[in-house]
Amino acid sequence: MSLTGRTAVVTGANRGLGESIAEALLARGARVVCAARDEAAAEPLLALGGDRVHFHKTDVRDPDSVERAMASAVGRFGALDIVVANAAVNAPGPVAAMSPEAWAEAVTINLSGTFHCLRAAVPLMRERGWGRIITLSSALSTRPMPGAGAYCATKAAVEALTRVTALEVAADGITVNCLAPGVVDRGMGRALAANERLWGQFLPKLASGRAGRGEEIGAVAAFLAGEESSYVNGAVIEVDGGMGH
Template identity: 55%
Template sequence: MRLDGRVAVVTGGTKGLGRRIVEAFASEGCKVVAAGRDKSAGADLVESGGDVIVHEADVRDPESVDELMRAAAEYFGHLDIVVANAGVSRPGPAAQLAPADFADTMATNLGGVFHCTRSAVPYLERSEHGGRIVNLSSALATRVAPGASAYAATKAAVEMFTRVTAVELAPKGITVNALCPGLIDEGMTRSIKDNERVWALYAPKLAMGRLGSPDEVTAAALFLAGAESSYVNGHVLEVNGGLNW
């Protein structure tokens, strides 16, 4: 029960890696609010047992995020951990990318992290366990992938936002770190191995010869959210098996 007594909010928590993080936190004694745009998508999370509730929220909307954090703190009594995981990808060459798609990627991936941080601080600074913010980055934050300009730009920005806010919030007893998955057999990259042409391009980049498992990512999330990482701050933790890219 590494997170016993703690309360967490996980955005994008009804599917993909976010859902896996919710399940991992709950298994370690954490009370979790799984947030997503479609509340019905996480109905079975509540039915599976444990202290998990699902809250509909849009991280692009600061008022929606304010309500999310307030609801979590009121329902469970306090708030200790925020995992800013919600994200979208709108692939395409930059010169051909629709402005609306670029704007939506920025608003969700970067704006969502900003809104979560801003809204959560008043609650996290009162945490008896030490507040934790874990922002989701990506291997594409530091690697060139043609067609991923919008997504990659947001993740690079998330990493610098993480480093700056880590320094700003340290005096309040809040740590801020980024979790940076490589190619994981879940969520956005799960389909890679099922496409022979695409897999042929990416397989040689995987030093361990395989995609990472969701459990390998959630183990890192548990570390960053728990007591073991109390002196880890402003760090980008890559979970990629030695990505040769």
Template identity: 55%
Template sequence: MRLSGKTAVITGGTRGLGRVIAESYVAEGCRVLLGGRDIDAVADLVDKYPDQLASRHLDVRDPDSVDRLLQAAVDRFDGLDIVVANAGMSAPGRVAGLSLEDWAATFETNVTGTFLTVRAALKYLPAHGGGSVITMSSAMATRVAPGASAYCASKAAIEMLTRVAAVESAAQGITVNCLAPGIIDEGMGRALASNAVVWAKYSQKLASGRPGTADEVAAAAVFLVGNDSRYINGHVMEVNGGLDW
């Protein structure tokens, strides 16, 4: 019970990695408020953990929506200790053919959405004694992936936003760290892991020889908000099984 008595907000918790991280936090004794647009998708989780888990509609592109989510966590669970800025999307496209709409949509969700979530966290957490923030990058933030230009660029921006926010808020008892998963057999990574052509290419670069599991990402997400990581700040933690790329 490493997160006993704590309250967490997780954006993009309606499916994929966010949903699995939420269940891991609940298993560690944490109360969790999940945010996303399709909250019907987590009705089963709310039924399963009626005292520990709730959901609220969220659009991370809307500052008021983000603020409402954090306020809802305080109202429902009487505090806030952890914010996981997990919501993200990917619009494929090589630079030469990428539409401005796809570029802007990727940055609006991934970069602006993460900025708004971290900004709200830095407003709410000091009033509740400090806490922990996690942002969500990707192995693609620091590696060239042709056809994923907007996604790669957006994740690189998230890593630097994390480092700056960490230094700016450490004095308030807040850590801001980042997870950078590799190819995970869950969420948007599942399509890569199950595509024979893509997998043939990437598997050669993977020292572990297999995609990661959502539980392996969630284990890192538990560590980065627990007491054992209290002196880790501004760190980008790769969870990729060893990537020779």
């Protein structure tokens, strides 16, 4: 699955699962714009990719910032072929005790941030008649967990937004698909595995008996980013090793 000659924008590629996805795209020959707020955290990725990686300071809460990130891919590498809307936050706590501010932040980053990526990417991809957009959901979108109301709700909404957008742009040569990872050894998943109480609740649900690896998620993202996935559109692909409810 070669991605040589393709250019990707990955939000939140400076850490966690976003970094794993960016690494997978780079390994297959793509050029990557790391769209994130913290450039220092992106240093390992920048060192890995050399002149095929460009950092663009981006805040997905700001639609203008996201538009500039997409434009930077065209300006730096000549095109925008792939977008991975990965940036997200957790807002833990019971719904009745959650502050409106914490709820608003989760909605703004997880859901509106994804919308901003879709809105900015589609016109640029339409111009060329080709594009691959990948959004990020979670196994928790269909497996409610107490204390994760904002995360579960926003990720379920991302799945619906993905399906709608896929229908709207299919005729333009653009596919829009969603990855729904289970427990992964990067980012939020790593923090979950480190919490003995919560990990004890999750481990019996994992048919594979282990957390996933970042590169396993990256490999599926790379498939969705390439030519081979041309007839996969509007799909929510669970990558969880077999995870029960």
